[in-house]
Amino acid sequence: MSKKKTGRIVLEVVMILLSLVFLYPLFLTIINSFKTFKEVMTDVIALPHSFTFENYTYVWKFINYPRLFLNNTIVTVLGLVGIILISSIAAYKLARTKSRTSLVIYFLCIMPMLIPFQSIMLTVMQMAKSLNLSDSTWGLGILYWGFGAPLALFIYHGFVKGIPKEIDESATIDGASGFRLFFSVIFPLLKSVTTTIVIIDVMWIWNDFLLPLLMVNGSPSTKTLTLAAYTFVGQYTSDWQYAMTAMVMAVLPSIIVFIFLQKYIVKGVVAGAVKG
Amino acid sequence: MKLGRKRAEKLEFGIFTLPILISVIAVFYYPFVMTIRYSLTKWNGISKHPKFVGLDNFKQIFLGDTNFTHATWFTVKYAILYIVLVNVLAILLALVLDMKLKSTTWLRAAFFIPYILSLVIVGFIWKFIFMQGFESLGVSTGWSIFGLSWLGKPGLAFISVLLVSIWQSIGFYLVIYIAGLQSVPDDLKEAATVDGAGPFRRFFSVTLPLLAPSITISVFMALTNSIKVFDVILSLTGGGPGGTTYSVAYDIYRDTFQNNLYGYGTAKALILFVAVLIITIIQLTIFKRREVEA
Numbered sequence: 001m002s003k004k005k006t007g008r009i010v011l012e013v014v015m016i017l018l019s020l021v022f023l024y025p026l027f028l029t030i031i032n033s034f035k036t037f038k039e040v041m042t043d044v045i046a047l048p049h050s051f052t053f054e055n056y057t058y059v060w061k062f063i064n065y066p067r068l069f070l071n072n073t074i075v076t077v078l079g080l081v082g083i084i085l086i087s088s089i090a091a092y093k094l095a096r097t098k099s100r101t102s103l104v105i106y107f108l109c110i111m112p113m114l115i116p117f118q119s120i121m122l123t124v125m126q127m128a129k130s131l132n133l134s135d136s137t138w139g140l141g142i143l144y145w146g147f148g149a150p151l152a153l154f155i156y157h158g159f160v161k162g163i164p165k166e167i168d169e170s171a172t173i174d175g176a177s178g179f180r181l182f183f184s185v186i187f188p189l190l191k192s193v194t195t196t197i198v199i200i201d202v203m204w205i206w207n208d209f210l211l212p213l214l215m216v217n218g219s220p221s222t223k224t225l226t227l228a229a230y231t232f233v234g235q236y237t238s239d240w241q242y243a244m245t246a247m248v249m250a251v252l253p254s255i256i257v258f259i260f261l262q263k264y265i266v267k268g269v270v271a272g273a274v275k276g
Numbered sequence: 277m278k279l280g281r282k283r284a285e286k287l288e289f290g291i292f293t294l295p296i297l298i299s300v301i302a303v304f305y306y307p308f309v310m311t312i313r314y315s316l317t318k319w320n321g322i323s324k325h326p327k328f329v330g331l332d333n334f335k336q337i338f339l340g341d342t343n344f345t346h347a348t349w350f351t352v353k354y355a356i357l358y359i360v361l362v363n364v365l366a367i368l369l370a371l372v373l374d375m376k377l378k379s380t381t382w383l384r385a386a387f388f389i390p391y392i393l394s395l396v397i398v399g400f401i402w403k404f405i406f407m408q409g410f411e412s413l414g415v416s417t418g419w420s421i422f423g424l425s426w427l428g429k430p431g432l433a434f435i436s437v438l439l440v441s442i443w444q445s446i447g448f449y450l451v452i453y454i455a456g457l458q459s460v461p462d463d464l465k466e467a468a469t470v471d472g473a474g475p476f477r478r479f480f481s482v483t484l485p486l487l488a489p490s491i492t493i494s495v496f497m498a499l500t501n502s503i504k505v506f507d508v509i510l511s512l513t514g515g516g517p518g519g520t521t522y523s524v525a526y527d528i529y530r531d532t533f534q535n536n537l538y539g540y541g542t543a544k545a546l547i548l549f550v551a552v553l554i555i556t557i558i559q560l561t562i563f564k565r566r567e568v569e570a
Contacts, residue, residue: 012377019379019386022443025405026389032404044412086295093292105293112304114556116504118525119549122532122542123307123314131302146303149296178288207394209507214533226394230511233400240404247397254392262385265392269448270455273493 033244040240055245063228064220065249071137072225075212076205078141083148083201084194091156092186096168106157113150117210125214133215137222140215144205152197155275159193160186196275199268206254225250315543320536333543344544346519347527354438354523355502362442362449363494367487369446370453371479384454388447395444399511402440403427430520433513437521441508445501449494456490457483492563499559503552524548 032040033055034048059065094106117124124143125134133139163186171177171185187194209226216222223231229250233243258265315333319326337344369387373380390398406426414422426436460483468478506525509515515522515530522530528548532541 008375008377011372011375012379015372015377015383016379019383023386023389025401025409025443028405028409029401040408043415044409045416046412082299086299090293090296093289097289102289105297109296109300112300114553115304115308116525116548116552118504118506118528119545119552120304120307120311121529122538122545123310124303126310127302127307143303146299146301149299153296182292203392207392209394209396226396229400230396233511240408243400244404247401250397251393254394255389258385258389258392262388266384266388266451269391270451273448273452273497274455 029244029247032241033248035241037239037241040244055241056249059232059242059245059249063232063246063249067221068223068225068228069253071216071223072206074137075141075144075224076202078138079144079148079205080198080201082142082145083152084197086145087149087152087197088156088187088190088194089182091153092160092182094153095157095160096165106153110150110154110157113154117147121210121214124211128215135216135218135222137216140212140222140224143211143215144201147211148201148205152201155193155197155272156190158275159190163189193275195264196268196271199265200272203254203265203269225253311542311546311549314539315546317539319539321538322536326539329539333540334547336540337544337547343519343522343527343530344524347522347524350434350520350522351503351505351524354434354441354505355499357438358441358502358505359495359498361438362446362498363491365442366446366449366453366494367491369450370457371483373450373454374457384447384451387450390444391447393444395507396511398440398444399508402436402443403512406436427513428517430517433517433521437505437509437512440512441502441505444508449498452490452494453487456487460486496559496563499555500552503548503555 028044031047032044034051034053035055039046039048090105090109094102128134128139128143131139133142167185167189168181171181176185207226208224209230212224212227213230216224217227217231220228229246232246236242236246314326316328316330317326318329318332373383377383410422410426413419424432426432464482464486465478468482473481504525505523506529509521509523509526510529513521515526524544525548528541528544531537531544535541
């Protein structure tokens, strides 16, 4: 028994060491964001001589961080709200209506999951231009409706089928119908799937790169966080201390959110993968 | 009265489903049809009228495009190694984390963190580690492994891209396998122990078969993600050294947006679509068959 116990302790220590090695690149990124250029060049793994926020104030102003943060928030929230609204309401109607039209529309809407984005990126860009959706933060958010809808519809559809029809009927007797029936009776019942969709879509839209690169790269005022970090590093290839600062500023919001909502995020990601 | 109700129902059906239909048609179907159209043309994106050239683009791609051949080979090699390695490593880690160590919560969080980061940023972070960090690590440890040119030699650059992708995403597969392991009943494992099965026997004849649904999901996700690999290569190697780390998606991006070969690029994009479609259909068939057996 005690031999087994020692084995467990050894395993525990090995695993903790492994996890520290695993996260070491992130640690190096953080400490180097506090160094001067000379310090980065002489020794990357040494701790900074003094903790100053000079790099941060410089990059903060240079890339206009608050603006980027606001842009990211607008795109993510607008995209997310749209995806959830159009998908949940359609999923409800399509799952409740047993007809050929309903089935055709359902498959038409989930099939695009098979189309890789790179296959249509050029023509998406042109379509967005002709609809005046390009070069605009709001336009980018709206584009995510279509891109996010197939998976969301698929997940919602599977869930609505499990909600007994009697609930609709009793609500109808109480005088609720149409939008009111959906928003006050059905939508609250979808809470657990909605959480899953919120988590996977926020992670996707917040970090997305290629679509923003094609849509809003024209002006500094419309850029997203990841995109701005990308262009910034491109300009400062040798000034690693600024590059690392920009990296930290780009990923910090995600890490903070993850620390607080870890349990939900992991659960949502697993649920999304299993259902999708 | 009855006719009116029916009409109202139809109207409601329309109102509820039209928004999603319009959105999906706008970003998928319309662009897709246009992709097919452009793939039959020669066009630099500037002139008003793309020149119709029939199937010439496809002929050229299949007969004499070494870039595309290289990119395809890179992507196939990358996808196979990525799928195998990320799944094997994730299963091993999940087995350890399922042993209910005291630090399990920390470990799970630690391995998951890179997954919440943007791939482009992850590429840059590792570029810094490979270029600057390894130099310092080599000096302080004296290990020659840190002295290698991880981004400068073709073979090593391939391994770097692979390692960084695995580093970023292993947490995702890990949590799927942990969830899968938790659904394996403990008494089943105990029964196997009573029957005299050692840990390896127990793993291969009890745990692994019961993990099959998780493996299917993970392989599926790993495959779909790896054939479209792009972001991480863009920031880590930029396709280099000597153009050896271009993936198919990156090759399409290069032709369309950097070389302004709009027609030619979309033809490649269409080939990517067909490849993804075929692979998905094969996967779904295998998936279905296994479900029937279970």
